[in-house]
Amino acid sequence: MSGAARHKEANSCNSLYGKDLLDIRDLDKDQIKFLMRRADTMLGALNSSKRLDPLKNMILGKLFFEESTRTRQSFEIAIQKLGGGYTGFNSDKETSVMKGESLADTIKVMSLMYADVLVLRHPDEGAGREAATHSDVPVINAGDGVGQHPTQALLDLFTLRMEKGRMKDLNIAIVGDLANGRTVHSLAYALALFNNNMTFIAPPELQLPRRIISDLKNNYSISTQKTSSIEAALDVDVIYMTRIQRERFKKPEDYARFASSYTIDEDFMSKAREGTIVMHPGPRLTEISPKIDSLPGSVYFRQASYGVPVRMAILKSLLVK
Ligand code: CP
Numbered sequence: 001m002s003g004a005a006r007h008k009e010a011n012s013c014n015s016l017y018g019k020d021l022l023d024i025r026d027l028d029k030d031q032i033k034f035l036m037r038r039a040d041t042m043l044g045a046l047n048s049s050k051r052l053d054p055l056k057n058m059i060l061g062k063l064f065f066e067e068s069t070r071t072r073q074s075f076e077i078a079i080q081k082l083g084g085g086y087t088g089f090n091s092d093k094e095t096s097v098m099k100g101e102s103l104a105d106t107i108k109v110m111s112l113m114y115a116d117v118l119v120l121r122h123p124d125e126g127a128g129r130e131a132a133t134h135s136d137v138p139v140i141n142a143g144d145g146v147g148q149h150p151t152q153a154l155l156d157l158f159t160l161r162m163e164k165g166r167m168k169d170l171n172i173a174i175v176g177d178l179a180n181g182r183t184v185h186s187l188a189y190a191l192a193l194f195n196n197n198m199t200f201i202a203p204p205e206l207q208l209p210r211r212i213i214s215d216l217k218n219n220y221s222i223s224t225q226k227t228s229s230i231e232a233a234l235d236v237d238v239i240y241m242t243r244i245q246r247e248r249f250k251k252p253e254d255y256a257r258f259a260s261s262y263t264i265d266e267d268f269m270s271k272a273r274e275g276t277i278v279m280h281p282g283p284r285l286t287e288i289s290p291k292i293d294s295l296p297g298s299v300y301f302r303q304a305s306y307g308v309p310v311r312m313a314i315l316k317s318l319l320v321k
Helices: 003-009 029-048 070-081 103-112 127-133 150-164 182-193 210-220 252-258 266-271 300-305 307-319
Strands: 059-064 085-089 117-122 139-144 171-175 197-201 225-227 238-241 277-279
Touching: 029 070, 029 150, 029 182, 029 307, 059 070, 059 103, 070 085, 070 117, 070 139, 070 307, 103 117, 103 127, 117 127, 117 307, 127 139, 139 150, 150 182, 150 238, 150 277, 150 300, 150 307, 171 182, 182 197, 182 210, 277 300, 300 307
Parallel strands: 059 085, 059 117, 117 139, 171 197, 171 238, 197 225, 238 277
Antiparallel strands: none
């Protein structure tokens, strides 16, 4: 059995050690706070150019069946900043999946080849959970179709702490394609855990799935607001914009109908509450005008950069006792 395999089986005082991270609901409040504190330390080390090597000789296996800029690069940077390395693929086009190999076999091969952790992005909801059943080493879901994107939710919480000074008791408007956006499916649960007030702004056809809204109410005692009017984002602490997810529409004409649903620009921000920050998981299309990029509250590029310390914190926690 490889060292990596032993990680998954061992008991540990670090409650994240050896675990998979597939869904933000896998984490409780204390585990999230632990990761936030670790991310603070990682950010401090990055800013001081201090060399860290707790993951020396460890290998991250990246399995990206779908495109990515931020998530993939930040995992690659995070493992190297911790003294480890990576292997894997950026597209299934370069793998034996093209010859018909199954996800299960691909995962088995990677986990038995001494990778210490697998990071999977896949177009199918539930692929991360399926992968975990075939892996001897921890699996991180880096986005599964319209399902979940838990590491994005963690970096979003970290962004709130950095930019608003807290990740609780905030008024947050979440805007865009909430039916298909996996980042918001994870974020909504993370925000609920810390008692934030959420307003979901979307065309009725692209609203947050009813099962998530009911879950927030029944299991988190959080009542939320729903509207299609962007005006509801004028009086909040945080505007979390998302793009309309072109790749999830079956017909181009359906995408075209919603593509320009919302844009926030200088005029909109001039009417917004003072101190409001604007976040976006990326990639940004037309929903945020580049003309507001230089406003102090436009934090979406810094938000992407926080992916590195947060993913360093996650990797260290899953891989070191
Ligand atoms: N936020 C996010 O998942 O971005 P990428 O698709 O670029 O990884």
